[in-house]
Amino acid sequence: MTEFIPPGTRWIDLPSPFAIKRGGALVSGRVAYETWGQLDPARGNAVLILTGLSPDAHAAASEADPSPGWWEAMVGPGKAIDTDRWYVVCVNTLGSCKGSSGPASIDPATGAPWRLAFPELSIEDIADAAAHVVRALGIAKLACVIGNSMGGMSALALLARHPGIARSHVNISGAARALPFSIAIRSLQREAIRLDPNWNNGDYDEAHYPESGMRMARKLGVITYRSALEWDGRFGRVRLDSDRRDGEDPFGLEFEVESYLEAHARRFVRNFDPNCYLYLSRSMDWFDLGESCAGTTEAGLAAIQVERALAIGVGTDILFPLQQQEQIADGLRAGGVQAEFLALPSPQGHDAFLVDFERFTPAVGGFLGAL
Amino acid sequence: MTEFIPPGTRWIDLPSPFAIKRGGALVSGRVAYETWGQLDPARGNAVLILTGLSPDAHAAASEADPSPGWWEAMVGPGKAIDTDRWYVVCVNTLGSCKGSSGPASIDPATGAPWRLAFPELSIEDIADAAAHVVRALGIAKLACVIGNSMGGMSALALLARHPGIARSHVNISGAARALPFSIAIRSLQREAIRLDPNWNNGDYDEAHYPESGMRMARKLGVITYRSALEWDGRFGRVRLDSDRRDGEDPFGLEFEVESYLEAHARRFVRNFDPNCYLYLSRSMDWFDLGESCAGTTEAGLAAIQVERALAIGVGTDILFPLQQQEQIADGLRAGGVQAEFLALPSPQGHDAFLVDFERFTPAVGGFLGAL
Numbered sequence: 160m161t162e163f164i165p166p167g168t169r170w171i172d173l174p175s176p177f178a179i180k181r182g183g184a185l186v187s188g189r190v191a192y193e194t195w196g197q198l199d200p201a202r203g204n205a206v207l208i209l210t211g212l213s214p215d216a217h218a219a220a221s222e223a224d225p226s227p228g229w230w231e232a233m234v235g236p237g238k239a240i241d242t243d244r245w246y247v248v249c250v251n252t253l254g255s256c257k258g259s260s261g262p263a264s265i266d267p268a269t270g271a272p273w274r275l276a277f278p279e280l281s282i283e284d285i286a287d288a289a290a291h292v293v294r295a296l297g298i299a300k301l302a303c304v305i306g307n308s309m310g311g312m313s314a315l316a317l318l319a320r321h322p323g324i325a326r327s328h329v330n331i332s333g334a335a336r337a338l339p340f341s342i343a344i345r346s347l348q349r350e351a352i353r354l355d356p357n358w359n360n361g362d363y364d365e366a367h368y369p370e371s372g373m374r375m376a377r378k379l380g381v382i383t384y385r386s387a388l389e390w391d392g393r394f395g396r397v398r399l400d401s402d403r404r405d406g407e408d409p410f411g412l413e414f415e416v417e418s419y420l421e422a423h424a425r426r427f428v429r430n431f432d433p434n435c436y437l438y439l440s441r442s443m444d445w446f447d448l449g450e451s452c453a454g455t456t457e458a459g460l461a462a463i464q465v466e467r468a469l470a471i472g473v474g475t476d477i478l479f480p481l482q483q484q485e486q487i488a489d490g491l492r493a494g495g496v497q498a499e500f501l502a503l504p505s506p507q508g509h510d511a512f513l514v515d516f517e518r519f520t521p522a523v524g525g526f527l528g529a530l
Numbered sequence: 531m532t533e534f535i536p537p538g539t540r541w542i543d544l545p546s547p548f549a550i551k552r553g554g555a556l557v558s559g560r561v562a563y564e565t566w567g568q569l570d571p572a573r574g575n576a577v578l579i580l581t582g583l584s585p586d587a588h589a590a591a592s593e594a595d596p597s598p599g600w601w602e603a604m605v606g607p608g609k610a611i612d613t614d615r616w617y618v619v620c621v622n623t624l625g626s627c628k629g630s631s632g633p634a635s636i637d638p639a640t641g642a643p644w645r646l647a648f649p650e651l652s653i654e655d656i657a658d659a660a661a662h663v664v665r666a667l668g669i670a671k672l673a674c675v676i677g678n679s680m681g682g683m684s685a686l687a688l689l690a691r692h693p694g695i696a697r698s699h700v701n702i703s704g705a706a707r708a709l710p711f712s713i714a715i716r717s718l719q720r721e722a723i724r725l726d727p728n729w730n731n732g733d734y735d736e737a738h739y740p741e742s743g744m745r746m747a748r749k750l751g752v753i754t755y756r757s758a759l760e761w762d763g764r765f766g767r768v769r770l771d772s773d774r775r776d777g778e779d780p781f782g783l784e785f786e787v788e789s790y791l792e793a794h795a796r797r798f799v800r801n802f803d804p805n806c807y808l809y810l811s812r813s814m815d816w817f818d819l820g821e822s823c824a825g826t827t828e829a830g831l832a833a834i835q836v837e838r839a840l841a842i843g844v845g846t847d848i849l850f851p852l853q854q855q856e857q858i859a860d861g862l863r864a865g866g867v868q869a870e871f872l873a874l875p876s877p878q879g880h881d882a883f884l885v886d887f888e889r890f891t892p893a894v895g896g897f898l899g900a901l
Binding site: 275279336337338339340341342343344346347349350351353354356371375378379382386387390391393394395396409410412413414415416417420437441444447477480 | 646650707708709710711712713714715717718720721722724725727742746749750753757758761762764765766767780781783784785786787788791808812815818848851
């Protein structure tokens with residue numbers, strides 16, 4: 160049970176108890192966040208970033224933490240999300256292991272980690288926790304809420320459940336509901352973790368850690384985060400040099416693509432808490448904007464009131480496919496929002512927003528610049 | 531270690547020793563096959579079917595085994611592969627557990643199953659074994675060789691290594707080489723099996739069987755055999771009725787798509803030998819027609835001499851994507867073959883040839899009918 164908390168992290172306590180959508184309440188919960196830039200006197204220049212499953216709140220370098228953030232190329236002075244103009248807030252997802260309360264943090268009632276006793280978490284809870292941070296920072300209305308991947312789900316839930324919280328919205332490779340292909344992938348990732356004997360119904364420690372399960376889950380993740388097209392060009396059928404292969408293992412790593420997956424998995428497995436992974440993964444499967452808002456996903460989208468919106472997708476994304484971002488733009492437009500849909504020809508699949516800055520910088524920067 | 535041998539199976543012994551591409555030789559090997567229809571006096575009406583990873587040689591019902599075969603809708607009197615006209619031969623892949631020699635069959639030198647002592651198997655060995663069956667049945671030249679999925683790889687290897695063995699070729703959802711996305715998927719499937727403690731370096735038995743690993747591998751397989759489009763329509767976000775759910779398990783099956791994967795996996799895990807799965811899976815990763823033929827995949831295709839060919843693909847196939855069947859048709863055409871490429875709009879992905887008979891019947895039947 161380890162948390163991974165960047166040094167620049169600040170916290171805001173949630174109201175206690177904090178009601179949880181599926182029942183129960185979180186006691187003494189808190190949300191980790193970081194900020195960049197200055198809130199203007201009218202408090203009108205705040206931009207909120209909601210993240211995908213694994214990132215922390217450290218989106219970019221700051222005085223408190225000069226190490227590069229996970230969206231360093233996009234957030235900073237003169238960048239697409241320009242901190243000379245905007246007061247940028249990034250929150251760590253409720254339920255994560257990177258500062259916010261979650262299965263890996265301490266349950267104040269017992270003094271021990273929550274583990275599976277943490278309440279059943281929904282995307283809507285993540286959104287409500289983020290809304291509390293926005294209010295606590297004294298922001299009545301965000302200039303924009305930007306959500307990537309799972310954060311695109313959280314952003315829609317935020318807008319639906321907290322009308323008036325933002326003037327505009329950028330949804331990047333997000334979705335208004337989970338579809339069965341993605342549910343199947345995530346279900347299999349969770350099964351890999353749960354099948355690892357070391358998972359032990361959530362009761363593991365560093366010495367007995369579900370490393371194999373996490374490795375499988377992460378590899379499957381990476382397969383669905385990138386694209387076949389990118390890998391054809393990047394790896395083709397190139398083999399590892401013999402000195403990078405285990406000659407004794409007839410089924411050992413042989414192709415560059417296998418080594419790439421292995422390296423990704425090794426970096427991840429001990430840097431994300433397995434129970435938190437299970438909780439956040441499941442929250443995505445449960446998400447359907449229509450369910451809690453208005454009956455259908457389309458009605459849920461049409462009920463959202465912002466002035467402008469941009470839904471960006473990538474044609475090679477198999478996990479949150481392009482039709483889902485088109486659905487968001489269409490649905491918002493049906494409700495009267497000036498909403499645009501932008502399909503980018505990035506080869507990198509779902510993760511393109513983390514790497515294809517040539518395309519994402521003008522897309523996001525152009526939208527914010529015109530606000 | 532169990533073999534699964536249909537009752538209508540016949541066998542042909544391989545030459546002993548039978549040379550293996552990557553080194554060594556198979557002693558006392560044999561290939562399981564079934565046939566339908568009559569070989570005409572000129573021996574010119576034979577059609578060979580090469581299968582995907584898991585099917586046996588029982589493609590259709592016969593007198594010896596009236597149970598329906600895995601391609602029952604396509605093979606029979608008056609069907610697309612018309613057994614009133616053609617003498618149809620289906621072989622079980624060398625290395626499989628369904629009658630042909632493989633890791634699950636007995637090594638005559640020891641009297642025990644081969645397990646990992648079975649020679650390292652390549653698609654080319656599968657092709658050579660099939661070629662031997664064709665010769666042993668007295669067939670100098672096949673009217674057509676039809677290969678599905680992995681069988682599409684085997685068919686290309688057969689044509690490349692045994693010039694003149696067939697007048698025509700139908701390649702269905704096949705590929706002339708493995709690409710990194712598919713290699714990544716298969717590598718992960720093999721890892722799931724190998725990580726199962728019961729796999730035990732290949733030394734398992736019925737009581738200690740790598741069931742979890744096989745279940746993971748099969749579920750990942752099914753995810754890549756079908757398509758997101760099909761599942762959106764078929765499952766959407768439908769949940770299981772409460773009586774089909776384990777209320778005690780917070781991460782148990784909840785959505786119909788999860789139950790579908792589970793049912794598929796349960797049918798498979800005890801009906802296919804794990805070591806055979808590893809061998810056949812790896813043979814696909816190794817396959818590149820160019821490697822053993824002429825340096826490049828394109829040159830390998832251009833060297834194949836048949837009169838006519840048809841490469842059929844499905845736009846929703848993520849495992850053997852459409853460009854791979856287009857590459858086959860283009861490559862054969864570059865070598866002077868009258869080759870057609872047919873992209874079918876089936877929603878079912880890679881497995882469409884096993885279910886979308888409305889589209890595959892006219893495609894395959896039309897080609898054979900015009901021979």
